[in-house]
Amino acid sequence: MEKPTQIQPVLEIKDLRKSFGDNHVLRGFNLVLNKGENLVVMGKSGSGKSVMIKCLVGLMQADSGSIQINNKSIVTLGQVELDLLRTEIGFLFQGSALYDSMTVKENLEFPLRRHKKKLNFKQSNDELILEALKNVGLEDAIDLMPSELSGGMKRRVALARALIMKPKIILYDEPTTGLDPITAKEIIALMRQIQTQYDTSSLIITHDVDCARVISNRIILLIDGINYAEGTYQELIRSHDPKVKAFFKH
Numbered sequence: 324m325e326k327p328t329q330i331q332p333v334l335e336i337k338d339l340r341k342s343f344g345d346n347h348v349l350r351g352f353n354l355v356l357n358k359g360e361n362l363v364v365m366g367k368s369g370s371g372k373s374v375m376i377k378c379l380v381g382l383m384q385a386d387s388g389s390i391q392i393n394n395k396s397i398v399t400l401g402q403v404e405l406d407l408l409r410t411e412i413g414f415l416f417q418g419s420a421l422y423d424s425m426t427v428k429e430n431l432e433f434p435l436r437r438h439k440k441k442l443n444f445k446q447s448n449d450e451l452i453l454e455a456l457k458n459v460g461l462e463d464a465i466d467l468m469p470s471e472l473s474g475g476m477k478r479r480v481a482l483a484r485a486l487i488m489k490p491k492i493i494l495y496d497e498p499t500t501g502l503d504p505i506t507a508k509e510i511i512a513l514m515r516q517i518q519t520q521y522d523t524s525s526l527i528i529t530h531d532v533d534c535a536r537v538i539s540n541r542i543i544l545l546i547d548g549i550n551y552a553e554g555t556y557q558e559l560i561r562s563h564d565p566k567v568k569a570f571f572k573h
Contacts, residue, residue: 331358333492333524334379339388341374348374349385350548354526356492361518361525363535365570366545372528375545376496379526380414381405392492413485413493413523417500419477421469421484428452428465431484444489455483458520459513475506482513486521493517495527499534511537532571544570 334356341349348371356362366372377383379390381397390397392408400408421430431452444451456462459479469477478498485493498514499507511534518525529535535542536556544552544559544567552559552567560571 332356333358333393334526335389335391336375336379337389339375339378339390340386341371341378341383342386347548349378349388351388352545352548353550354543356524356526358524359518359522360540361514361527361538363527363529363539363542364545365528365530365532365535365542367530370545371548372545373496376494376528379494380409380412410488411491413488413490415478415481415485415493415495415498417497419469419481421477421481423469425469426465427456427461427467427469427472427480430469430480431455431487434484434487451487455487456480458486458517459483473506474502475509478502478506478510479513482510482517486517489521491523493523493525495525495529497529497531498527499529499531507531507534514538 332355334354336352336354339349339352340347352371352375354362354364364372364375374383378385393411395404395408397405397408422433425433432448435448435451446454452465453462456465459482461476461479461483464472464476464480469480472480495514499510502510514525514527515538517523527534527538539556541553542556542559543550546552546566552562552564559567562568
């Protein structure tokens with residue numbers, strides 16, 4: 324994919340550090356996500372990708388470092404301001420994380436009940452839900468339970484839920500994990516469509532090399548707790564560094 328022409332940071336992480344006892348997971352991680360960009364972060368299991376995401380959304384407190392979203396530091400925000408900022412971020416959880424006891428409609432309505440009053444949406448809840456489901460091709464599944472959905476359908480519903488608040492930034496945590504190759508390609512295509520349709524900036528955590536190749540404008544390799552290498556897919560696959568080459572073996 325071509326790099327976006329407009330360089331405008333919407334998310335910045337500087338010198339992020341997080342340890343659990345003697346286990347130093349993040350050792351000074353840095354990241355800049357620009358407006359309209361798809362930025363992929365790759366790393367081995369246990370490399371700190373999930374810890375970084377949790378710090379980013381305020382579910383975990385870093386030991387030091389700074390995180391700014393749309394020029395607002397999440398460390399200094401109060402709870403009310405932080406909750407409002409979170410409405411600007413859509414989150415596609417690994418494994419979809421749908422509520423099993425709720426229908427598809429109720430799953431999508433859940434964030435609306437919590438946050439809609441803070442925003443100036445003119446559409447009703449039903450209109451917003453139908454719009455989000457239509458954009459992922461699942462409007463006919465509105466009354467189904469999660470147990471009635473395939474893995475790919477669950478991922479689409481979870482993406483619709485991430486879109487329901489019309490976020491400016493979407494965080495994808497392993498969006499293709501557990502999916503067969505054909506369904507994974509469909510989800511990747513949908514992610515690209517969503518970026519164009521909603522004009523979003525996306526931070527994608529994945530170990531799926533094919534996903535990274537197709538979706539990324541840039542890739543950061545998280546190794547040894549730092550952003551060890553950074554570049555386009557084509558730049559990184561030409562690297563002679565053994566640690567970088569290990570990610571792109573076929």
